[in-house]
Amino acid sequence: MLKGRHLIEPGDFSLEELDSIFALGDHMIEKQEDYLEVAKGKLLATLFYEPSTRTRFSFESAMLRLGGQIIGFDNPANSSVAKGETISDTLRVVSCYADIAVIRHPREGTAHLVSKAVPNMPIINAGDGGHEHPTQTLTDLMTIRHEKEDLNNLVIGVCGDLLFGRTIHSLVKTLNRYKNNRFIFISPRELKMPDQIKRQLRPGSFIETDNLDDAMHKVDILYMSRVQRERFVNEEEYLRLKDVYILTNKKMKNAKKDMIVMHPLPRVNEIATEVDADSRAVYFKQARYGMFVRMALISKLLGVD
Amino acid sequence: MINVSKLKEGIIIDHIEAGHGFEIYKELHLNDIEDVVVLLKNIPSKKMIKKDLIKIETNLQLDMTVLGLIDPNVTVNFVKDGEVSNKLNITLPEKVTGIMKCRNPRCISQYEDVGDIDFYLVDPNKKIYKCEYCDSYTTFIER
Secondary structure, eight states, X not given: OOTTOOBSXXXXXXXXXXXXHHHHHHXXXXXXXXXXXXXXXXXXXXXXXXXXXXXXXXXXXXXXXXXXXXXXXXXXXXXXXXXXXXXXXXXXXXXXXXXXXXXXXXXXXXXXXXXXXXXXXXXXXXXXXXXXXXXXXXXHHHHHHHHHSOSSSOEEEEEXXXXXXXXXXXXXXXXXXXXXXXXXXXXOGGGOOOHHHHTTSOTTSEEEESOHHHHTTTOSEEEEOOOOGGGOSOHHHHHHHTTSOOBOHHHHTTSOTTOEEEOOSOXXXXXXXXXXXXXXXXXXXXXXXXXXXXXXXXXXXXXXX | OOOOOOOSSEEEEEEEETTOHHHHHHHTTGGXXXXXXXXXXXXXXXXXXXXXXXXXXXXXXXXXXXXXXXXTTOEEEEEXXXXXXXXXXXOOOSEEESSOOOOOTTBGGGTSOOOSOEEEEEETTTTEEXXXXXXXXXXXXXX
């Protein structure tokens, strides 16, 4: 039963509960017309304390396609935070108006904090600093389910900024809960997967390398990520590391015929645009799966499924 | 050798590693209670060579969680009518609340008053705990 629950990190839900969301998402893809009014009369609040276009649009599209309505902001300068209000108080007030809230905030743990302040309104974490981004994980899993037809027995290459990449941390921890998945972590030394993530993985289930070429032929999924300028204190360090990995058609020649390339977007230049035409590049399909899985999640948390 | 009279009612914390007695005294906030408290340092011990010991003449309930973090080898005896009525097994706590602070500069707890933070045990050997908010790791020593 997911009605009334919060989603702060993917581990909040059991695999069965995650699968129930995916199954509903599948049905929504097939029979979108059946769900046009299920959230009629319900209000979703979107509180974005950090810039985001696609995640916010994805949630707003999801709610509107369910027949619900939305309120919110995407610039904290326009919110009561500018007057010094605590974020918990903001959410307590929002919970008087809305039925469900989505929050993105640059500070780690913010969604957990506000979920304690408003136990009666479902909170969805849409990203808290470099910590968690669980709906991106749902999006990624939904994509893998459709493109690889299984969430088990996969070799997943994860490439780029593995240190600050919250989408990657959430995805790796969640895929580790499924059976027999193995990981190749591809990153420069400065952006390696944190020990606290590796510590949670099964021994022997991952290897680390700084060489993308060597990993290309081994992976079933290549998950590329952007080196995020906003996570760096030192601009020189960012400039030195941002172009370390660029996926090109030449590199793709060594990959399996049925591998897939994923990316949480936005892309900067880590995937050359020439790769977009390759049928194995599924990163733009991901965005569509993301909307459907968010529709399913909202429906489940509101109890209108 | 200094002698301290037998306790009628209260708590004896024994087998404290020499030098840890004052830390336990501080962490249990024994300075704040009105009852009689005795801290003995560097007592000769056959097993430990030297040890510290604390006797507290009180009927207050004290939260002993912190003992497991500072020195899990201590023994705690509760005394009633001059006899040991109960012994407490000290273990490393699975969860500690309000004792540690998160050191992650990006954690929301650094910016908003979140009250007491829960920390959950991750690695008993290294006494590593994780913050309930940001999951970053810390140890009791680093707190």
